[in-house]
Amino acid sequence: MTTLTAVIDLDLPGPTISRHVYGHFAEHLGRCIYGGFWVGEDSPVPNVRGIRSDVVEALRALRIPNLRWPGGCFADDYHWRDGIGPRDQRPRMVNSHWGDVVEDNAFGTHEFMDLCELLGAVPYVSGNVGSGSVREMSEWIEYLTRADDSPMAALRRENGREDPWTVPFWGIGNEAWGCGGNLRVEQFASLARQYSTYVREHAGNDLYRVAAGASDHDLHWTEVLMQSFDALDAGDGPAQPFQGISLHYYTMTGPWSDKGSATRFTEDEWYVALARAAVMDTLLDRHGAVMDRYDPKKRVGLVVDEWGTWWNVEQGTNPGFLHQQNTLRDALVATTHLDAFHRHADRVAMANIAQTVNVLQAMILTDPATGALVLTPSYHVFEMNTGHHDASALAVHLKGDVPTRDVEGTPLALLSASASTTGSSALVSLSNLDADEPLTLVLDLRGREVAGHAARVLTAATLDAHNTPQRPEHVAPAKFDGVRPHARGLEVELPPHSYVTVELALH
Incomplete structure (x- = not known):
């Protein structure tokens, strides 16, 4: 042995491990929102205002620090005004990314903010850069966070919410290199500066804006974004015009067209998955080194707001719903990532595993036939690690x-x-x-x-x-x-x- x-x-404590590296992600994708978090007020499944009670209870046990919504790729097709007001009057839309299904917008801004309050989680809202407008994003943050009688605050009150919410985390687009617009980084860097300018701080709501960052090993994307900041070597306050950049990385054992099975794998595939998960440490080193050249004071946070395993969907399920099982292997993929985040606590400001319920490397699976709730091995890793939240x-x-x-x-x-x-x-x-x-x-x-x-x-x-x-x-x-x-x-x-x-x- x-x-x-x-x-x-x-006796030699280092940088603080932000509790926000234990963040989660909930996209309008498959059964994550509908059938996962949201069952509706008339459902026989116990719920609070349509939000499934046992899911909330399970996630509260994780001390879930933040929740990212509404996407993902869905975010850049999502227009927030479609998801407010009486539910029976909300317009429908096509969720073209995930299953090509019709979305009725029953779960919108108020429902998401209600969910965050029930969870005790900080909301992380992803704004629409791909198909939206600067004005649309600016008015959404006004609607959420302004306290006086401004037009958007008045509209919020008409829809039943008197007081503004606190929404500190705001995503400026998602995967702008792909489903978020197929942009070149030079294009997106200019857009990110523009959009960030109009995502304003109202009523003391301090904002942490996250510009859509790189996929995997794309160091050029990170470098161009770092070049777009204002005077990072001067002062010690929040970086401007945004405060963080994202990084996405998924673990799989095969190519994109055949990612591997969640439950039927060989011992060799066990090791391939863990070796590819360990690449996260290399990515943090390399992207961090690029950031250090422009930001030695580490004022800009690296936000790994999509990570986890991505396997072939379970047999008999909609291929666009990304429903997969979750084994002991997934749990050790998670521990490998979390150890890497701890080691890079001086730069990694937040991370969000994809996704919370019924999709990809989920914490929770809900059975549509019986209504049963299942906690996955990955859930147990997060529960075992709550002692790392905000620790040195x-x-x-x-x-x-x-x-x-x-x-x-x-x-x-x-x-x-x-x-x-x-x-x-x-x-x-x-x-x-x-x-x-x-x-x-x-x-x-x-x-x-x-x-x-x-x-x-x-x-x-x-x-x-x-x-x-x-x-x-x-x-x-x-x-x-x-x-x-x-x-x-x-x-x-x-x-x-x-x-x-x-x-x-x-x-």
Whole structure:
């Protein structure tokens, strides 16, 4: 059995891991909104004003920090005025991106803001650059956030909401290089400056504007956007005219036309998925390096507002609805990403897994036949990691030869780790990516006295294990007894294909 040492200086806290890197994404796509969050007020499924109660309860347990809406590609076809006022009078539209279905706009601005209030989540609204107008976006932020008798504030009151909402996060377009307009970055950079100017701060609503950024390895897109900022080397306040740029990256084992199966995969495909997930760390390094050249003070945030696994849809489902199962493999893809976000906490301001319910790497699956709600393995990773929210990152220095596996010509490290501290506690996250072999890790804990510890593990007998209405807890966290005292701190025996969190009580 391989034995490694991880040195963690508990008294040397680093940058804060924003809770917003644990953000979520809800697009008008398949059964994410309709049948996921929204069932309607007349539904036999228990709901509050049409919003499904058990989904809200489950997500509140994650302390969900923010929710991105209405897209995605849908955002650049969405005109917000179609989704306000009496529901029976709202115009319909065609959701051309996702299934070519007719959207009745029953779930609109007021319903989304109600959902965020029920969740205790900060809203992140994606504005329409692709088919919208500067005026349309400007009036939407006025409608949401202005307190006086302005035209849009008066319209909001006519629709039943007296007080303005707080909407700090605002997306300036989505995937402008693709479904958001097929623009060249030079075109979009000018548009982003223009639109950002008219997304104004009303009634003390401080805005964090996120310009649609790059896909995958497109460093040129990031560089041109960074060149469009105003005097980043002067002052220390918010960057202008926007404050963040986005990055999108999805994990799959095949090409776009055949992305791989969510549940039927080989051991080799297990490793391919995890190796491709580990690319996120490289992307953060490379895009971060470009940003550092223009912004050494790190005033601009990198916002990874779409990430996760993307598999072939489940058999018998609408191919445009992107419904897929979620296995232990997805959970370890998530831990690998989250560790990378922790290590880059000085630059990564927010991240949003795609998506929250019934779509792609979902937290929750709802069964249309029975109404059952299923928590996925990825959900459990997010729950196990709530201790990292707004904590200070701790460097994890690995000593010894970390076991690797050659995957597609590149070595994949089979251990992923990160740690953080807040007050009198610390949380250490450990992923053994080896499909077959356990790994022993000595936690060399320095700088503060450890008064006690508690550990949990997420694993299963098989790599493809997943939860269903019939077996809702087939993959679920359990108390872990594989942590023992050691002269240097603690010794952890990580089972194969497992995720372990160790919570430390500190003096």
